[in-house]
Amino acid sequence: MFALKGSLELGLFYAIMALGVYLTFRILDFPDLTVDGSFTTGAAIAAVMIAGGSSPLVSTFVAFVGGLAAGALTGLLHTKGKVNALLSGILMMIALYSINLRIMGKANIPLLGVDTLITNLSVLWVMPFAILIVKLALDWFLHTDLGLALRATGDNPRMIRSFGVNTDNTIIVGLSLSNGLVALSGALIAQYSAFAEITMGVGMIVIGLASVIIGEALFGARTVFRATLAVVLGSIVYRLIVALALRVGLEPTDMKLMTALIVIGALTLPMVRKSLRQKAVMRRRALELEAENVVGVRRKGRQEGKR
Template sequence: MLDALTGSVELGLLYAIMALGVYITFRILDFPDLTVDGSFTTGGAIASVMIAGGASPALATLCAFLGGLVAGAITGLLHTKGRINALLSGILMMIALYSVNLRIMGKANIPLLGVDTLLTDVKVLLVMPFVLLVVKFALDWFLHTDLGLALRATGDNPRMIRSFGVNTHGTIIVGVSLSNGLVALSGALIAQYSGFADITMGIGMIVIGLASVIIGEAIFGHRTVIRATFAVVLGAIVYRLVVALAIRIGLEPTDMKLMTALIVIVALTLPMVRGSLRQKALVRKRAAQLEASGRGGERSC
């Protein structure tokens, strides 16, 4: 049981970088980017091919990050310069990346057994929290720079920020590119942790990322950017623990995608249900007050 929990926390720490990338597009830019499913595999593919070929694991991981940046930038260009719908841009890039990733890998699976990686002989549970904190605080710092503030304003009110002379096309491209760079970085680390890269490793990553973001915000809040990014990190860990618990109580591993989708559906609809119940309670309270005041008026007469 302890080993399962430890492994879940380790995976949560690795997937948290991907969740931070999804947070940028989903919450900051309000951009429904499905490139994630492809760029996650791109990161794992680039890192695995380079490491298996004898390259430095650090250099391979950096190249994986750069590959994700390029993939995200192309999605942003398709949307801004090609005038293609945001959702469709991500879908088109995700489909294209499947073939690109196969070209990079040369086959469907690349094993990393017997080769040194960044995570070889490393206690992930001890090292990754520090790496994750560096990524988190670097993202927090970026989102408080002039470019980062323009990025946030683009997601909130693009018309308003354009009136101040900001090129929203540029901020969208930067945001989507950075998002997929972080996703690819997570894919590279997951491939090194798992000991292989597979062409299907990115399937469903967008849903997992959304689940991490929504769970984190629901539990830990998101009033400020610093708090929101912290909540996303913790949400990724909580999600992996929930998955481990579900498997522990007898749920089949093949049902995990269904469970993830249900978690996201519940998390997305819960605020609406809460608001509806709160509104009904206020209406009943108001009706009771009016009834009480009417009775008071009758007595005075």
Template sequence: MLVSLTGAVELGLLYGLMALGVYITFRILDFPDLTVDGSFVTGGAIAAIMITQGYSPWLAGAAAFCGGLAAGACTGLLHTKGKINGLLSGILMMIALYSINMRIMGRPNISMLGVDIPFFAISSDVLRIGLIAVGVILIKLLLDAFLRTDLGLALRATGDNPRMIRSFGANTDTTKILGISLSNGLVALSGALITQQSGFADITIGVGMIVIGLASVIIGEAIVGARTVFWATMAALVGSIVYRIIYALALRVPWMDASDLKLITAVIVIVALVLPSSQRAWKQKNLAKKRSAELAAAASQRSAGGGR
């Protein structure tokens, strides 16, 4: 049990970078980017092919990040310059990335068994997870710092009110391309780290990543909230870890099989989407009852005063 939870926390941190990328497009830009399913594999493919050819895992991670930036930039260009619907732009790029990823890998999967990756070879779970947490938190803080710069503020304003930010002279096409690129760069970096941790890359590892990312963001916001940029990005990381823990616990249910993984994912996402809206509706209902009771009490007092 403890081993599975430890693994869930480790995976949650690694997938947390993907959740941060989804947060940028989903919450900041309000852009439905399905490129994620393809760019996640792109990161893993670049990392796997470079590491098996003798390159440093650090260099492989940097190259994967750049590959994700390029994929996101293509999606952004299709949407802004090609005037293609945002959802369709992501779908088209996701389809194109399937062939591109196959070209990168040269075959459907690459095994890295026997390849020495020092970082993930650390035997102590506590030390390894601690180092991963430090690295992920550092990337989160760098993202927070960027979102507080003038360019980051323009990026956030583009998602909130593009017409207003254009009136101030900002180029919303540029900020959209930048945001989508940065998002997919983080997703690809997550894919590269997951590939290094698991020891293999496969053409199908990106299937459903956008759903997992959305679930992580929504779960995190329900738990932590999104009052400021710091807490919003922290919520994405917390949501990713909580998602992986729920996933691990669900797999320990005796009547659950490996074939039920997609069902588990769907159920978690449905609960994550329905629960916040149900809570808001419940609070509004209670507030309405409270106000009705106050108005009834006030009317009763007035009628009693008039009778005297």
């Protein structure tokens, strides 16, 4: 029961990160690996400020701003520096490792015995409302003029440029907001876990993708409202899968492999289902044509018999 409660709580915290990944992966169609670094950036900023006596709320907000800055730098590197999208994310992720070490001053910052946003808080009661606010705010943003331009940039950048939209700006805004949400998740996870560690962001992009893909596969993504809800639920389902895997005997060191396999399965499953549907349609059409031919032959035979 305790493991189930912990999985639900972690799923809620990671849902914010998954929403950030959804922005770049689905909305912008941008393979942003900055996530692995900006997650730690959020955790590092929050942990250092809280340990230094700052307000947990202010510390969490500054962590969000730090994520915005990291995403903006990736966007500038790609749009103004003309660096490949994938490479710009990788370069920023590498740079953030050293930046995060500078922020923290050491590899690990404990928060035991320090008041945080999570202290004396019933996560399962409060976090669903917090996640709902973030989700609805993101839904609202994606229906504004800027949000619609952001979605159009991911769908058809050439078309939206023909309407006079500066796609460089929309890419920078999208990457900033995405990494801001990722850093916010990192800050909350650090407070929940009572520590920040330099390698805690490793593999976050895969976990985020797993949440997005699992959510879309299980709950659909026909509208923005439904897609963001699916991402949140996908994050919770993913954490429950991890908890179940640990219960049946998998080692914690196998979790990255299991996550990769989940993503591979979730990515290939829709293609397999589509292929099976196409084969079924072709088989049904072949049977219909065969039946039409049989009917035609019988009709022709009857007509010849009458003659």
